[in-house]
Amino acid sequence: MLNIKNLKVGLAEEDKQILNGVDLNIGEGEVHAIMGPNGSGKSTTSYVLAGKDGYNVTAGSAELNGENLLDMDPEERAAAGLFLAFQYPVEIPGVGNMTFLRTAVNAQRKARGEKELTAGEFLKIVREKAKSLKIDAEMLKRPVNVGFSGGEKKRNEILQMAMLEPKMCVLDETDSGLDVDAMKLVAEGVNALRDGKRSFLVITHYQRLLDHIKPDVVHIMANGKIIKTGGPELALEVEQNGYADILAEVA
Amino acid sequence: MTDMIAKDGVEAETVEAVKSLSGKYKYGFSTDVEIEYAPLGLSEDIVRLISEKNDEPEWMLEWRLQAFERWKQMKEPDWAMVDYPKIDFQDIYYYARPKSMSEDKPKSLDEVDPKLLETYEKLGIPLKEQALLAGVEVPDGDRKVAVDAVFDSVSVGTTFQKELKNAGVIFMSISEALKEHPDLVKKYIGSVVPQSDNFYATLNSAVFSDGSFVYIPEGVKCPMELSTYFRINAENTGQFERTLIIAEKGSSVSYLEGCTAPQRDVAQLHAAVVELVIQEDAEIKYSTVQNWYPGDENGKGGIYNFVTKRADCRGDRAKVMWTQVETGSAVTWKYPSCILRGNESQGEFYSIAIANNMQQADTGTKMIHLGKNTKSRIVSKGISAGKAQNTYRGLVSMHPKAENARNYTQCDSLLIGDKCGAHTVPYIEVKNNTARVEHEATTSKVDDDQLFYCRQRGMDEEEAVALVVNGFCKEVLQALPMEFAMEAQALVAISLEGSVG
Ligand SMILES: Nc1ncnc2c1ncn2[C@@H]1O[C@H](COP(=O)(O)OP(=O)(O)OP(=O)(O)O)[C@@H](O)[C@H]1O
Ligand SMILES: [Mg+2]
Numbered sequence: 001m002l003n004i005k006n007l008k009v010g011l012a013e014e015d016k017q018i019l020n021g022v023d024l025n026i027g028e029g030e031v032h033a034i035m036g037p038n039g040s041g042k043s044t045t046s047y048v049l050a051g052k053d054g055y056n057v058t059a060g061s062a063e064l065n066g067e068n069l070l071d072m073d074p075e076e077r078a079a080a081g082l083f084l085a086f087q088y089p090v091e092i093p094g095v096g097n098m099t100f101l102r103t104a105v106n107a108q109r110k111a112r113g114e115k116e117l118t119a120g121e122f123l124k125i126v127r128e129k130a131k132s133l134k135i136d137a138e139m140l141k142r143p144v145n146v147g148f149s150g151g152e153k154k155r156n157e158i159l160q161m162a163m164l165e166p167k168m169c170v171l172d173e174t175d176s177g178l179d180v181d182a183m184k185l186v187a188e189g190v191n192a193l194r195d196g197k198r199s200f201l202v203i204t205h206y207q208r209l210l211d212h213i214k215p216d217v218v219h220i221m222a223n224g225k226i227i228k229t230g231g232p233e234l235a236l237e238v239e240q241n242g243y244a245d246i247l248a249e250v251a
Numbered sequence: 252m253t254d255m256i257a258k259d260g261v262e263a264e265t266v267e268a269v270k271s272l273s274g275k276y277k278y279g280f281s282t283d284v285e286i287e288y289a290p291l292g293l294s295e296d297i298v299r300l301i302s303e304k305n306d307e308p309e310w311m312l313e314w315r316l317q318a319f320e321r322w323k324q325m326k327e328p329d330w331a332m333v334d335y336p337k338i339d340f341q342d343i344y345y346y347a348r349p350k351s352m353s354e355d356k357p358k359s360l361d362e363v364d365p366k367l368l369e370t371y372e373k374l375g376i377p378l379k380e381q382a383l384l385a386g387v388e389v390p391d392g393d394r395k396v397a398v399d400a401v402f403d404s405v406s407v408g409t410t411f412q413k414e415l416k417n418a419g420v421i422f423m424s425i426s427e428a429l430k431e432h433p434d435l436v437k438k439y440i441g442s443v444v445p446q447s448d449n450f451y452a453t454l455n456s457a458v459f460s461d462g463s464f465v466y467i468p469e470g471v472k473c474p475m476e477l478s479t480y481f482r483i484n485a486e487n488t489g490q491f492e493r494t495l496i497i498a499e500k501g502s503s504v505s506y507l508e509g510c511t512a513p514q515r516d517v518a519q520l521h522a523a524v525v526e527l528v529i530q531e532d533a534e535i536k537y538s539t540v541q542n543w544y545p546g547d548e549n550g551k552g553g554i555y556n557f558v559t560k561r562a563d564c565r566g567d568r569a570k571v572m573w574t575q576v577e578t579g580s581a582v583t584w585k586y587p588s589c590i591l592r593g594n595e596s597q598g599e600f601y602s603i604a605i606a607n608n609m610q611q612a613d614t615g616t617k618m619i620h621l622g623k624n625t626k627s628r629i630v631s632k633g634i635s636a637g638k639a640q641n642t643y644r645g646l647v648s649m650h651p652k653a654e655n656a657r658n659y660t661q662c663d664s665l666l667i668g669d670k671c672g673a674h675t676v677p678y679i680e681v682k683n684n685t686a687r688v689e690h691e692a693t694t695s696k697v698d699d700d701q702l703f704y705c706r707q708r709g710m711d712e713e714e715a716v717a718l719v720v721n722g723f724c725k726e727v728l729q730a731l732p733m734e735f736a737m738e739a740q741a742l743v744a745i746s747l748e749g750s751v752g
Contacts, residue, residue: 050707053699074706083707090704094722103718104708111709143722160708 553581
C-alpha cells in the first residue's frame, strides 16, 4: 500500500534537515503505529506524504500503490486514497461543516470519475456516520472546526475520514485531547473502517489508544528516522520505560 | 433542518458551478443587433435629443438642461483611491438603442427582437414569465421575480406587469413612468440625490436615458422580488440609468439589480443614480450583483463604474438595507448611503467587494443619523487579489438631534497574494454625546493552512480558495435574497480565478 524509501526532507525556507532517511512499508489492510519523542519528525512525515508546502524532499521516494506520491498535488494524493487526520485540525470560519464535507466528497468522486452524490444521498450517509461518532446535527451545521473543543475536532476528523473512505489513513495524534469515552468512540470509528484492505498509520504517544486499535507493527521514530520496528509489545515497552533504552540501544 | 439543506446546497453547488464555468468572464459576448446612436459627444443638443427620444414632458427637459449647465461648471472628483486615464467626455456616445426598439416600439415582450431576448437568456435572465430564474431552484415553489431589462440606453421590457398592477405596485421603466405617472416622477426625482450632488450624479441628471421606476403604495407588501438587469452592449457607449423607488407608509419591497457588459478593449463609462424614498414603517431591501466586465489581466478595457446611490428614510421606523456584491468593473466608485431622518429609522449596508488583477475598487457607505434612536450597521468584506487595490471608505455621521443613535461597523479585508492592497478609510463625526459608534477592522491573508486542509480533503486550489472566501463573505451572502445568493457565490469564485498558484 504505502512504501517509503530513504526519505530525506529539509525545510524549504531554512537550511534544516528534518527527516534523515525514513523507511516504511505498510501492506494492504495493515495497521502500523509510529511512536517517538516530541520533535522527532512524525508530523513532518505525515505532511510530506500529504504534500504540504514548505518542505524539500532531498532524497528517497514515497509511493501509494505503486504511484509516486511526491509528484502529485495534495488533492491528487487525496483522490488516490490518502487521508491525513491532522494533529491540529484547521478552522475555516463561515464554511459549514456539512458544505465542506460535501464539497470534499464530491471533489474526490469527480477526480476519480465517479458520480457525485446528490444533496439527499449525501445527507443520509453523513447523518448515519455522524450518529455513530456522537456528532450531533448542530455540529454539522457549524463552521468547520470553529469553536469546536479539542475532542470535537478530532471526532470531526474521523467523520471526514469515514465519509471519504480513503485507502490509506494517516492519523496524527488523533487520541490526544480525547477523554476516555471519546477515545473509545474514535477507536470504534477507526475499527469500523478496518476491512482487511484499508491500511492505517497511527501516530501516537500512548499505548492506551493501541489497546483499542490493535496495531500489527509498531515503529519508533527518533531524529527523523525509524530506529526500531517491532510488534505491539514495543509500544508496551515504551509505555513502561520511555525512549531512553531504545535510543541508547541504537546509538 | 430544511433551512440547512437549502443553504448547504447553495454552497456546494457554487463550487460545482465554478468548475463548469472554467472560462474567464463568461458574459463577455456581444449581441449583433443594429444600433441607433446619438451623435458622438455631449452638448445641449444631445440632452434635448435624449429627452425627445423618450418623448418626455417639458419639465423633464428643463431639469436635464439645468443639470447640464451645472455639470459644465464642475470638476471630476479626484479624492478616491483609484487611478485611471482621464475620461474624454466628448468621446462617448450618450445614447444607443437597438433599432428594433425605435420606430415601431414593441408593445409587449412577445414582439421584442428575438436576438435581444436571446441575449438575456444567455445571461440567465429569462424574460418569459417563468416563476424561476434559470437554474435557480426556489425553495417554496412559487416565488416570482419580475424583471425590467435595460439594454444600452433603453428598457426592453418588464415582466409580470399585470400581477404587479393588481397588487397596486408600479414597476416599469422610468421613461414609461414619465409618460404614465409623470406627477409621481416629478415629485420624487432628485429629491434624494439632488441634481448638483456630485460630478457623476449631475452628468446622469442631464443624460440619463432609462432605468427603473418602482412605486409601492401604502401598506402593500410587494408580492414578488423586483429586479432590473442592466446590459451594456454597444461599443464606446456610456450607460446612464436612473432608478427611483418609493415605498409609501407601511409598505415593503425587495429589489435586485444585476449588470454585465461585453468584453471590450476600450473602457466604458457607467454612471448611475439610484434614489430610494422610504416613508414611515416602510422597508426597502436593495441588492446589487455587479459583474461589469473588469478589463483584462493587464488592465485593458473594463467598465468605469461611478454610481451614486442613496436612501432617504423619511418616516419614523423606516428601514433600508443595501446589499452589494461588487465583483466586476475596472474602476468602482460607489457609496450607497442612508439618510436616517425618521426617528428610529434603520440603515444597513452589507458589502462584498472583490478586486482581482488590475481592478480598483473604492467603495463603502455613508450613514447619516439625523433622527432619534436611529440605528445603522455596516458589514464590509473586501477581497483583493492579483495587483488590485481595494478601499473601504465609509462615513458615519451623528447629527446633534440624533439622540441615542447607534452605529456598528465591521470592516474585514482579505488579501490573496502579496501584490495587492487593502485600505480602510473610516470617517466618523459625532455631534451628539448620547450617540455611540463602534468600529472594528481586520486585515488577513488567505491562510495556507486552510487551503492545505481543503486540498488534503480533495479540493483543488481554486475550489479551496472559493470555499474559504465564500466563508469569509458569509454574513453578506446571507443578506442576499435566496434566489441570488447562489449566483453571487458562484461569482465570488469566478472573479477570483487565476488569483492563486
Ligand atoms: N515549518 C517548520 N519550521 C521550523 N521547524 C520545523 C518546521 N516543521 C517542523 N519543524 C521542526 O522539525 C522537527 C520535527 O517536527 P514534527 O512536528 O514532525 O515532530 P513530531 O514528531 O510530530 O513531534 P510531536 O510529537 O511533538 O508532535 C521539530 O524540531 C520541529 O520544530
Ligand atoms: Mg506531531
